[in-house]
Amino acid sequence: MNAPPVRLAIHTTRIILVGDSTVAPQTGWGGLFCGLHVKEDVACLNLARGGRSTRTYQTDGLWSLVKDELKVPGYQANFVLIQMGHNDKSLDPIIGTELKKEFPGNLRLFVEEARTLGATPILLTPLATRHFKSYRINNTLLPWAEQVEKIGEELNVPILNLNKQSAALFQRLGATGSAAFSAVAPTESERKAAEDGTTLAPRLPKSTPITAETPVDDPRRKFTQDYTHLNAAGAEAVSALVASGLAVASPELRSHLVP
Known part of the structure; x- marks a missing residue:
């Protein structure tokens, strides 16, 4: 009688993404x-959520969800x-965190806590925004990136x-080239400003938000760009940066990635 075929054990590595809307x-x-x-051989779980800072990621229960996931057995x-910083920088007292104590804390x-649960944490400095001033990236997230590096x-x-890597990419593309990564096409005013080397910022009073019923000629619609979020082309370019960077930063992950 022939012996039954030997079935090889399946080893699966899991990657959990923690972050804000830029992830x-x-x-x-x-x-x-x-x-x-x-x-x-990788299970990739994206638990990043828009609008969250390192504080609200906890208070909204998302970090507890990450910890619950890490308790699920079966993964090799x-x-x-972890990529945070954009909303920690917020002036909203509920969302924003203090740069030198609360954020790094x-x-x-x-x-x-990730280590306590047997996981390997990896820190990512926050994605650069595509703001330009006099043809140079205006990297307002640099202080937050520096705090991430210090903790790491x-x-x-x-x-x-x-x-650093995304800022270099956007700088190579320039203000007009990097606008191709935006979810909404730039207006004529935004396009002209980008050609002149300095991007425009939205001026939308919180007390009068734009809705679907807001007329197209409403002056508050003048600026549509947020220079932060990514369309499919932007996500493809930045995700490639992440994959290639991880292969260097974490040799354990290299064989599980497609750079």
Whole structure:
């Protein structure tokens, strides 16, 4: 009687994405990272959500969800990619965090709790925005990126400096070229400003938000760009940066990625 065939064990690595809208599906790079840049032995779970800071990611229960996921058995290894900063920079007292104490303190908590649950945390500095001033990237997120690097060095965590890499990419493309990554095509005013090397910022009073019923000639519709979120082309370009950067920052992940 022939012996039954030996079935090989399936080993699956899991990557969990933690972040804000610049990582989340549809508005960030995370969807195409999971779709294009991981191999079939990887389960890629995008738990990034728009509007969250390191504080509200906790208070809204999202970090608890990450920890619950890490308790699910059966994975050969778990990696938690953490990219925060855009909303921590907010002036909203509920959302924004203090740069030098609260923000790094929250990152430290994420790292330590992920490690306690057996996962490998990896820190990413925040994606650069596509704001330009006199033909140069106006990198207002640099102080937040520096805090991420400090925590990574302090806790010996792999760091992917996405802020630096994405800023370099956008700088190469210039203000007009990088506008191709925006979800909404620039208006004539925005296009002209980009050609002159300095992007325009939206001026939309919070007390009078734009809705679907707002007339197309309403002056508040003059500026449509946020220079932050990504369309499919932008997500594809940035997710490729993330994949290639991770292959260097975390050699353990290299064989699981498609750069």
